[in-house]
Amino acid sequence: MGEREIAIVSFAEVIVERSDRDDCELLLPVLKRALGDVGLTQQDIGFTVSGSSDFLGGRPFAFVMATDVLGAWPPIRESHVEMDGAFALYEAWVRLQHGDLDTALVFAFGRPSQGPLHDVMSLQLDPYYMAPLRPDALSLGALAARAALDAGLTSEDELARIAGERRGVPTSTSEPYLREPLRAHATPTLRDGAAAIVLAAGDGARALSKRPAWIRGLDHRIEPHSLGARSLTRSVSTEQAARGAGALGFGADVAELHARFAHEEPLLSRALELPASTRVNPSGGALAQDPVMVTGLCRLGHAARAVHEGAARAIAHATSGPCLQQNLVCTLEAR
Amino acid sequence: MSGPVTRFKSPVRFVFDVPAGPTVSRFLAAVAEGRLFGQRCPTCAKVYVPPKVACPRCGDPLSPEQLPVKETGTVTSFCVVNVPYEGQTMKLPYVYASILLDGADIPFPHLVDAEPADVRMGLRVRATWSDALGPTLESIRAFVPTGEPDAPFDAYKEHL
Amino acid sequence: MSDVMRAPYVLEYGYRRSTGPVIGQFLTALRDGRLVGGKTARGRVIVPPTEYDPETGDAVDELVPVGDAGVVTTWTWVAEPAPGQPLARPFAWALVKLDGADTAMLHAVDAGEPSRMKTGMRVRARFRAERSGTILDLEAFLPEQAS
Numbered sequence: 001m002g003e004r005e006i007a008i009v010s011f012a013e014v015i016v017e018r019s020d021r022d023d024c025e026l027l028l029p030v031l032k033r034a035l036g037d038v039g040l041t042q043q044d045i046g047f048t049v050s051g052s053s054d055f056l057g058g059r060p061f062a063f064v065m066a067t068d069v070l071g072a073w074p075p076i077r078e079s080h081v082e083m084d085g086a087f088a089l090y091e092a093w094v095r096l097q098h099g100d101l102d103t104a105l106v107f108a109f110g111r112p113s114q115g116p117l118h119d120v121m122s123l124q125l126d127p128y129y130m131a132p133l134r135p136d137a138l139s140l141g142a143l144a145a146r147a148a149l150d151a152g153l154t155s156e157d158e159l160a161r162i163a164g165e166r167r168g169v170p171t172s173t174s175e176p177y178l179r180e181p182l183r184a185h186a187t188p189t190l191r192d193g194a195a196a197i198v199l200a201a202g203d204g205a206r207a208l209s210k211r212p213a214w215i216r217g218l219d220h221r222i223e224p225h226s227l228g229a230r231s232l233t234r235s236v237s238t239e240q241a242a243r244g245a246g247a248l249g250f251g252a253d254v255a256e257l258h259a260r261f262a263h264e265e266p267l268l269s270r271a272l273e274l275p276a277s278t279r280v281n282p283s284g285g286a287l288a289q290d291p292v293m294v295t296g297l298c299r300l301g302h303a304a305r306a307v308h309e310g311a312a313r314a315i316a317h318a319t320s321g322p323c324l325q326q327n328l329v330c331t332l333e334a335r
Numbered sequence: 336m337s338g339p340v341t342r343f344k345s346p347v348r349f350v351f352d353v354p355a356g357p358t359v360s361r362f363l364a365a366v367a368e369g370r371l372f373g374q375r376c377p378t379c380a381k382v383y384v385p386p387k388v389a390c391p392r393c394g395d396p397l398s399p400e401q402l403p404v405k406e407t408g409t410v411t412s413f414c415v416v417n418v419p420y421e422g423q424t425m426k427l428p429y430v431y432a433s434i435l436l437d438g439a440d441i442p443f444p445h446l447v448d449a450e451p452a453d454v455r456m457g458l459r460v461r462a463t464w465s466d467a468l469g470p471t472l473e474s475i476r477a478f479v480p481t482g483e484p485d486a487p488f489d490a491y492k493e494h495l
Numbered sequence: 496m497s498d499v500m501r502a503p504y505v506l507e508y509g510y511r512r513s514t515g516p517v518i519g520q521f522l523t524a525l526r527d528g529r530l531v532g533g534k535t536a537r538g539r540v541i542v543p544p545t546e547y548d549p550e551t552g553d554a555v556d557e558l559v560p561v562g563d564a565g566v567v568t569t570w571t572w573v574a575e576p577a578p579g580q581p582l583a584r585p586f587a588w589a590l591v592k593l594d595g596a597d598t599a600m601l602h603a604v605d606a607g608e609p610s611r612m613k614t615g616m617r618v619r620a621r622f623r624a625e626r627s628g629t630i631l632d633l634e635a636f637l638p639e640q641a642s
Contacts, residue, residue: 020499022356024388028396042394058351058506068387071394115351119577123347127510128518129543130601132345132630134579139588142571143601150569150614180572180609224549228590228599229541232569340522340628342513351504360500470500 007212011301034196046101051085085297086318110293142179186262193291213304219244220328363470562594
């Protein structure tokens, strides 16, 4: 059975250092822009799905409040994932494959400035062996970084170079360690933000966009949770998702990778078998701006925008869980 | 301590610093002055107290104009709380109600200071303010019955 | 946006975890000062054990003793420990592959300073004197030459 032709036709994001707005105030202009740019309103949307984590602000079921900005009456088809918005986009894509709906709105929001994000992230760890130890997310990233260095996959010089390029600032290995072997420059720059993407199928997409970013393939895979029960130096789930999404040998002009730590870029580039001709993270990625729960959806948005603006092919990657536990790969192309 | 381990405690505690956002902050600043207001949806014309960022029905931002609302209103629904839990300020049993302020279209939840047996749908109530006003709905100590005749069901049936 | 109000908000959950048969046996052994792993159908030993083989999903129901010492497979240094972490003084997080195990476990290494840490070093478990049946009954690993 052939997959239905589906494209990203619109993308909007807002990313700020520290937002004083609540989730609705942050989302409202982003949703209006994503829809307005292609001349749509919520009433034109067949399926709406969001990604966020209530733990960022500590208020259970906060995501329900965000539906205030949708105008969800009469009741709309709506869903939510407690994950990065990229995984919500996967649900939307699958939903559109059913064939009865033609458009989807995917959005994400996150304000890590409200709390001790790196500590809060320990709540995603297994509750028996890892979470009670309270390891912070930076420390777990550093364990994987050391494994990559020990395996000769990268070097501290390369991490500094990658971080400098993504952040657009000078970096040096003379900076102190934040979590040895990671320096602050090789860790994510936390931001508050929101983003929205509009998906459309077939001729609907052609009517909405002069140059839709067609989804050629989309897949995501997950590995064992325990860091000691899987490889930290080879992203098997990215390799599998890359095969599933047709990313190997795709020849992308641009790859937007959800690398929260500098060492994850070479790891992911290797799993995706990216050629030297592919530009990696021209947006700066999570090292420059990491609106947690939104960052992955932004990778899809920036990859799509590259296609909208002339690239022939682009790859987007998003991740979830500690140390690249789960990975999503999407191939986008102009037709 | 020698039997098999079947359970363990794993408490978590995190402290967040939550911004109210401009919309809620404006309302809470008014509450701290002992004043309530509503905001209207430009599309469906419904008045929200407290104001929301957007009309959940229409998805449109509410008009910024601060509309005066009365401190009197109608109990549209209620429950009697008999279960103790942390943070309660009222003595059990007490009444937690949906209150439709006069001039508003959407009820909001607050306490009713009355004998639970005397509380009913349609009961007319008035806000009583706390001696210590602050940017919190606790500035309204509770709503108390006004003694007026009950509002007829038709008066609030569209606001349940 | 200086008019925007902010307020502290405390989230507290008193989680009580039920352990199930396999994790329960591991935590019982830990409370009694012993370390065990789960033996999978393919003969691999998973430490700490899960009810399933993380690679195949097959049930794991045989628990076997493993050593209380092992090898650091990767590590990082925490200069300022957070409340609730295994140690209050600076320590290393490490993945430790115990003798007889095929997977590594996350825990703290009480090494004093980062210069004493090295991938491949041997460490030995130090148990808390008072144990209650949680992963924190293992206080930390110690570098072997110092123990």
